[in-house]
Amino acid sequence: MEFKLTPEQEMLRDTAREFAEKEVEPRVEEIEKTRKIPEDLIKRLFELGFGGIIIPEEYEGSAAGHLARAIILEEIAYSCPALAFTLQIVHLGQAPLIFHGTKEQKEKWLPDLAKGKLIASCAVTEPTGGSDVMGIKTFAKKENNEYVITGRKCFITNVHLANIHGVLAKSGEDPRHMTFFMIEGDRPGVKPGREENKVGLHGCNTGELILDNVRVPVENVIGVEGKGLRVALTAITNVGRMGVAATGVGIIRRCLDEAVKFANQRVLYGQPISRLQAIQWLISDIYLRYETARLLLHRAAWMIDQGIRADAEVGMVKLTATEGAAECASKLSSILGAYGIMEEYAAQRLLRDAYSLIPAAGTNEIMRIVISRKAFERAT
Amino acid sequence: MTEELQIIVCIKQVPDPHYLSKITIDPVTKTIRREGIPAVMNPLDRNALEEALRIKEQLGGRVVAISMGPPQAERVCRDALAMGVDEAILLSDRVLAGSDTLATAYALSMAIKKLGSFDIVFCGNETVDGSTAQVPPQLAEFLKVPHITRVRKILSINRNELIVERTIEYGYMKLRVKLPAVIAVTKEINEPRLPTVSAILKCYRKEIKKWTVSDIGVNPRQVGLEGSPTRVIDVFSPEVKRKRKIFEGTTDEAVEWIIEKLHEAGII
Incomplete structure (x- = not known):
């Protein structure tokens, strides 16, 4: 059994530690006061490749893996948990595509997600609760080659930062019939709602996502229709x-x-x-x-x-x-x-x-x- | 002058300055006890690498990093590759152990000569472990080229010369130097880049050239303990005492007295 990190992981850790110490730590007070993470810090996360760490190399990520990701997040969280949390949700937004996207979907979105041109949220929780996923009310009604989606998601991290949203919606009469969609932020009817004031993780954005009769093509379905959960x-x-x-x-x-x-x-x-x-x-x-x-x-x-x-x-x-x-x-x-x-x-x-x-x-x-x-x- | 700008950067692995408070000196050998102290690239060497890479980005050319040290110093060669150098060389041989600054400069100069012609050799001005700042000037002497130490800014560069600012007490000098030359930099010169995740992963797929003394043709009697004229007699913290003086008198008299003393000291 080997408890040592690989030399690559050690260098990743040292780099993340230095980034946190020199570039993040001096900004923590400002982030606490303004309750906002400066845009240039988010940009740096992508410049250094932290944003694309679990994206495969063929889609312009580094495929460094989940252990490397954990190491980097720990280092950033040491200085600023809010920034680490923001970054970790950047990865979460990419994950449905990485695990379940088709080749075409990956080619379409992952390179921009790796570079930070796109930031995705992952919107599952609703006012009815997050633990009871079957209880969600957002509904996607199929009309020919489109779905019309209506609902309200809450406590969604990075929702005001994101320009594309992963959304879980009911899509059939069976309560387990749910479908997962990628919904571009500029589609008519997509609107981030209220921004929450949390007791901690100041600067890490959390809020509502309102979907009002949003028309989404079937090409935006991630995984199998009805198996979105x-x-x-x-x-x-x-x-x-x-x-x-x-x-x-x-x-x-x-x-x-x-x-x-x-x-x-x-x-x-x-x-x-x-x-x-x-x-x-x-x-x-x-x-x-x-x-x-x-x-x-x-x-x-x-x-x-x-x-x-x-x-x-x-x-x-x-x-x-x-x-x-x-x-x-x-x-x-x-x-x-x-x-x-x-x-x-x-x-x-x-x-x-x-x-x-x-x-x-x-x-x-x-x-x-x-x-x-x-x-x-x-x-x- | 070569066709393509050739820049060499000398880098060294040193104890991590974050652990300075934990570093002790062996009372017998008078050397730093390195056990349990993580090793990193000498901070100023990163500035040297950064400056070399910026020049390459501006004018093109090739940057080679070279480190003399134990096999573990491979890590700083990897760091240099991750930052973007074209090639990294590790000069490592048991014969080199115990080399002082003169022997180190000699060995480095032989390695640099083996690389062929060069335009600039960048070094950090000093290392955090020894802090002698001797290697860059000694290296320049062995290479028979001019050198400038404590360089805080490169004002202009072309294929034939450099114009730089060199830090001095209470100011700086502006100097022009013909290339090839050895340039030793201070931390003010730039902010070293952090490698990207991709660059880190890729640097482990690149080869590091490993040279021994036989590869560079050094005289073994001029390196290592035998080839090092320096003998460390003692290592100690000098006691610093303030020169206290007490003046008694009125406020006006005290002000005049203080001004006079400050004049005498050349402060005002």
């Missing part, structure tokens, strides 16, 4: 949940470094508080969470790269990394005392960012259901 879930599981998890792992590592730094500097009772066992226990808990989440992340990413089904493993890391991030940010805050709630310190932002990850790409209760499914399957 599979298209959406493959993308959400392998890319969306993994991206949430990688962002969580980045937050946990930042918590660890901030905790160690503060504990070494803060003097109480005539000594640094790092000498106090109570503080050491908190720090070891954070370190343990980091290693656990990172190993689960790398294992699940490796499985996806190998083409092994990893629903439960992805569920495990999504759960561990997001609950871990919230727990570790809370512990960091405890170590910092009153400084933990001051805006000058990263702890409060990390806590808000961590909480914002928890419901993303499926609640952790859904993750437990997915994990338990495998637990029962494996029983002899």
Whole structure:
């Protein structure tokens, strides 16, 4: 068993780390205040090739893979979870095409998605809830060679940034008859709606997508008509949940470094508080969470790269990394005392960012259901 | 002068400056303890590479990176390939271990001579580990070409000459130099590029030329510990004390006294 990254992955990690340290970290305060990620930073993500990391080379991506993606997202999340989350949803928007698109569809859209000329959202959740996917109300009615789609999606990341949207819609009488579409943003009737104000991940855009009698040709159907749920879930599981998890792992590592730094500097009772066992226990808990989440992340990413089904493993890391991030940010805050709630310190932002990850790409209760499914399957 | 502009960049693997606080000196050998400290390309060497690549983008030509070091220094050669150099050479041989700046400059000069004619050799002005800043001038002497150190800006370049700004205390000098020449750069000269994901993946599919001393024809007695006249007697942190002076008197007298002292020191 090999626990070492390949030299390529190490260089990718170092490059992402340097990008985060030099180009992202100095902008975090501005992003927090304006609640907007500057356009030039989004552009840089594509210039460096981070935007096309899971797109095959024949479509102008780099096909670096899901483990490489996880490593890069962790590095960016260490400095700015909101930017990492934005990037991870860029990948999620591409995923339905990568996993289920036809050659023609890939040729049509993937090169522009790799370069950032196109940014796709992935719109599944509706006001009726995200966990109950069958309960969605958006309907696609077939008329000759077109579908007419009407509905309202909510909590859609990057929706105001995107110029093409992946949309899951009901398409038949059977509640399971759903179809997945790519819908260009300039089609009449497509309109991003309200922009949400989240408690964390400031700058990462979330909002509504309104579809009002949008006419879409059958060529825009991704995968098989009526089997759209599979298209959406493959993308959400392998890319969306993994991206949430990688962002969580980045937050946990930042918590660890901030905790160690503060504990070494803060003097109480005539000594640094790092000498106090109570503080050491908190720090070891954070370190343990980091290693656990990172190993689960790398294992699940490796499985996806190998083409092994990893629903439960992805569920495990999504759960561990997001609950871990919230727990570790809370512990960091405890170590910092009153400084933990001051805006000058990263702890409060990390806590808000961590909480914002928890419901993303499926609640952790859904993750437990997915994990338990495998637990029962494996029983002899 | 060659037909195509030939630029050579000397690069070195050094301990990651992020870990400076963890670096210790071996009390016996007086060398840096490198165990557990990640190695990276010397930061100023990245500026040197960037400048070479910018010139190539402007005027065409070919950029070759060369590193002398242990086999692990292959990583900095890969970094250079990822940044965009045409070729990377790793000069690695046990005989070279322990080389001081003179022996290093000699070995590098022999490797550069093997490459044939060149127009510019770029170096970082100094490395973060030794910080002697001796190799670029020594290299120029071995190559019998002029050199300029502490170059912060290239004002113009053509096939025959360079005009540059060289940092000096409280200002800069504007210098013209005939090519070929050795140019040692400071960090002000540019912001080194980050490699793209594709370039990183592709750099591992490229070959790195590996040379030993026998490939470049060096005299083994002029390299390594034997060929190095430098002896490190001691390594220590110099104690810096402030020269405190206390003046007692009225405010007006104190102001006059301070102005006088500042004049004496040549500050005003």
